[in-house]
Amino acid sequence: MPQIDRTPSPVDSRPHVVIVGAGFGGLACAEALGGTNIRVTIIDRNNYHLFVPLLYQVATAALSPADIAEPIRRIVSRHPNIDVVMGEVTGIDRTAKRVELADGSFVPHDRPYDRLVLATGSSYSYFGHDDWAEIAPGLKTIENARRIRARLLMNFEQAEMCEDPARQKALMTTIVVGGGPTGVEMAGAVAELARFTLARDFRRIDPRTARVLLVEAGPRILSTFPDDLGQYARRKLEELGVVVLTGQAVESITPEGATVGGRFIPAGAIVWGAGVKASPAGSWLGVETDRSGRILVNADMAVPGVPDVYALGDTAALAGDDGKPLPGLAQVAKQQGEHLGGGLEASLLRGQPLEPFRFRNRGNTAIVGRSAAVFDFGTRKLKGWFAWVLWAIVHVYLLVNFHKRVLVTMQWLWRWATYQRGARLITTDRPVSAAESVTSPHGGSAEPFRDVRRGQG
Ligand SMILES: Cc1cc2nc3c(=O)[nH]c(=O)nc-3n(C[C@H](O)[C@H](O)[C@H](O)COP(=O)(O)OP(=O)(O)OC[C@H]3O[C@@H](n4cnc5c(N)ncnc54)[C@H](O)[C@@H]3O)c2cc1C
Incomplete structure (x- = not known):
């Protein structure tokens, strides 16, 4: 020894x-x-650095968690003076x-x-309603992104087996709360998942009829962007079939759905992207x-x-x-x-004094689905396909290592050409049997997110 x-x-x-x-x-x-x-x-x-801006792509099955996370030790391993404590x-x-x-x-x-x-x-922040967090997870951690992915995909599986039309409609309804960049990106990605990726994969339901609602309490979406970019984003989302509800706050959230502007909307999944x-x-x-x-x-x-x-x-x-x-x-x-x-x-x-910090704005951006994005540089604005290409280049460049950049670029190109998504896995720690599923195929009560257990992938 x-x-x-x-x-x-x-x-x-x-x-x-x-x-x-x-x-x-x-x-x-x-x-x-x-x-x-x-x-x-x-x-x-955590033992990894997380590239948070692409979490919504994990939640919508476009990327796998490992594509956007890198071990901290590996990132700093070339510097012997840096020690890592988990x-x-x-x-x-x-x-x-x-x-x-x-x-x-x-x-x-x-x-x-x-x-x-x-x-x-x-x-x-759930504005004093912390109990909503369990039902309507926010996109901030890998665990939540995987829960959302599993929930969204599970809803389609359950809708396929469901014989109650009202329940089926609820399962195929997703509510995204918050009309900032996160909400806009998430709503667009869920709509594309249903409309293109899943379109031909089910026999009893038509995934293209799935409803996605984006709820914003303020008067418009993307309120930190210039007005015309916000309007463009709204138009693009509506072309994808997203129902954009502005000036309407979420009043309550239950496992069965959400009350928005005084109206209860049954939903199979609710995703939170509002306060921070x-x-x-x-x-x-x-x-x-x-x-x-x-x-x-x-x-x-x-x-x-x-x-x-x-x-x-x-x-x-x-x-x-x-x-x-x-x-x-x-x-x-x-x-x-x-x-x-x-x-x-x-x-x-x-022994030199610290200088004051000055921010250099490199542009604020949000993607609105396939081939559409907005970019605000303060003095200049961009929208459409070119903004989308720029968005992709910037995000790939910002990923932590070269291997990840190549991997993500390849997946995006493949997805762009085929509409397919490689990470359509419902993963749990133990098998999900029919008895364990949240909703009875024939119309039991839905408990969005509560049943989705942690697993790999
Ligand atoms: C869905 C989403 C999309 C976004 N998209 C964009 C975008 O496109 N462009 C953009 O510029 N910004 C975007 N943002 C914002 C951006 O992610 C944040 O501004 C940025 O991550 C802030 O960096 P940070 O270093 O302050 O915190 P973070 O990147 O959040 O890092 C905080 C770190 O602290 C660790 N930590 C926290 N608490 C503890 C604790 N008690 N003990 C030990 N460790 C702890 C966490 O594990 C984490 O690693 C997005 C945010 C979200 C949620």
């Missing part, structure tokens, strides 16, 4: 930066510090300068951190936050009143050049991470 070397390791005198969250912001910050003479520890509750952060000891994990351990365990970066992102709230990082520190729970940071992303702690991305609120808070976008988080990483290196190794 090999001997274990128990000689105490020499004290590491390098400055130590701890980063919580390996999303767009945290990872960019870590990579900017890669290869320097700074010890970096990145903590995440763990759920539950608090911060500001005095001892260490981070507490759910298992009761602390990071760093040997000495206080020199700098702490909080990049823990956001989650969906920041991670609880602000409460870990006991500092001031905005209404969405984002930490109000200084221009250099320092948390006021808490020495050596910084916050960025979706979990921080920082005003842009126009005085409005920067939007919760991957490009904002990524640029902030790169900026802060470079600034921390200069500050820790050369």
